[in-house]
Amino acid sequence: MLLELYERMALIRAFETRVAELYRDGEIPGFVHTSLGQEAVAAGVCAALRDDDYLATTHRGHGHVLAKGADLDGMMAELFAKATGLCGGKGGSMHVADPAKGILGANAIVGASMPLATGAGLSSKRLGQDRVAVAFFGEGAVNQGTFHEALNLCAIWDLPVIFACENNIYAEFSDSRTMTRVPRVADRAVAYGVEASTIDGNDVEAVHAVTFDAAERCRAGDGPFLLEFETYRWHGHYEGDAQPYKPQDESATWRDADPLVVAGRRLTEAGDATSEQLEELRERAGARVESAVEAARAAPDPELEEAYAHVFGD
């Protein structure tokens, strides 16, 4: 299992590392927000979900969307704004979605994932399904009213929803600990009668285990749950953000907790993989990403008439 989780993390790492370069070189338009350093949350949570479970995420959603099973070529082409993208080039990095995989989309509005996931949980319950809905959000979003309203709604309606908070310390440019007197997001759930826990978000096995348990309990009708994953955002709020607001040695400290290094060490120490095997696995991920880049480069722009299509739900 850990090897599979490692592989998912390696793919996200390769994807976003490459995307950051492509963006810097002007090949990808718009805004790009990477989740480098946070791969364990995406991989651990999504590996605990079924294909038909729902996922609503944020502007920093590449990792989640990839880990939930979105097509890699479609993802890359969407970031390139090409016709072959998952959204036909009309969504982009901040809006990429793949409903066939339960992915309701990345969302550019901070805090918007939570009411949408609440609605997905409501559908699942009302239609007699046992699909779980996960809302990813950052700790910056818990100061939005949507967090409180959605958490309360899920609680009173007993919905199968997992509130998956990626606490990466930074809310855009601000240290989020200066934005609230309550440092632990999990503490806020108590006020709504929602069970919550705080987990090391760089330990992919721990993330996976706690999510798997929460998902099973959601399917049994025990939801909702709030899971707070403590992690760290390596890059800035957006690509190109020089991060003058971060203490100088902070990033270096957190690089020691690189989720790939943590998982890799565990795998080699247990004898489940050699460092050569892991290296090979990372190279394979890089090759898959490179092939997606080549395909995206070669793909056409959408036709002009596509700009007029699907405006009114048609």
Added chain:
Amino acid sequence: MSSATDSPAAAPVKAQTRYMEALNRGLADAMEEDERVVLIGIDVGAGGGIFTVTRGLHERFGPDRVIDTPISEMGYVGAAVGAAMTGLRPIVEIMFLDFIGVCLDPILNQASKLGYMTNGALKVPIVFRTQTGAGRSAGAQHSQSLEAMLAHVPGLKVVMPATVTDAHDLMLDAVRDPGPVVFIENRRLYAMRGELGVDPLPLGRARIAAPGDDVTVVTWGQSLRECLGAAEAASVSLEVIDLRSIVPLDMETVLRSAERTGRVLVVHEAVQDFGAGAEIAARVGHDLFDLLRTPVRRLGTPSVPMPFNPALERALLPGAHSIADAAAALVAEG
């Protein structure tokens, strides 16, 4: 005004349907027709709604389909959008249109755009039901007509039923629509009586509510009644067009009438500045510049928050007399 001692002669009048009953029947028919239709909102359940529009639906369809919520618009309107994306067809009530201010994101950034941004992969079949209506001293935070603001957002249809038939039929059309529809009722029409099934038209088509020759009067919502009153009282002949929906906008019906009359007056309860009337005036001006006898005139509410004082409020709202006067002035101009 009827009283408790009315004779049985009142019976035929009672046989007619009230606007609010037509809405209730539209909601019930939509829920009967499609199991996926659910009603979500504050007090819509056992309480039957603040204006009793949802009365009886909770008992008939159960609490799983008529869902009471906390006073939490951002949360439940957003949840309704999420539910629409995942297999339900929610009708979500925003008690007063003014309250849209606390929950605009799910309408403005989510429902209106998610289908487009995913190139049609996601569908958002949702109805945002709300009501408006000045004229009862409800004050500046309970009286706003914001249809132009909503019509300005690409991806939203904006429907404003002005008749009993439309209260029922447009509701069904809105629920059956594959995309998001904002359905704006007028609470001053709730008690109005009329016949169901009169001249049924699909969503997106305007209706000629009164034929005439001198001035084309374009209107919607509660203002239709005032315009029909003006048509009765005016010294000139008015052709009154009820748009029924702001988006889609049936300009064909408007232009066909305006070609004949050569004069257009747009009347609405919303504030005049930057309103839907300006859009209609611009389109008529562009398409019929050479045929118009006079410039297009708008008659809306001055751009001020609605005052509480009844006399001031009455003076600001377009009424039958001011509409008749404006129409006569147009004819006098040319």
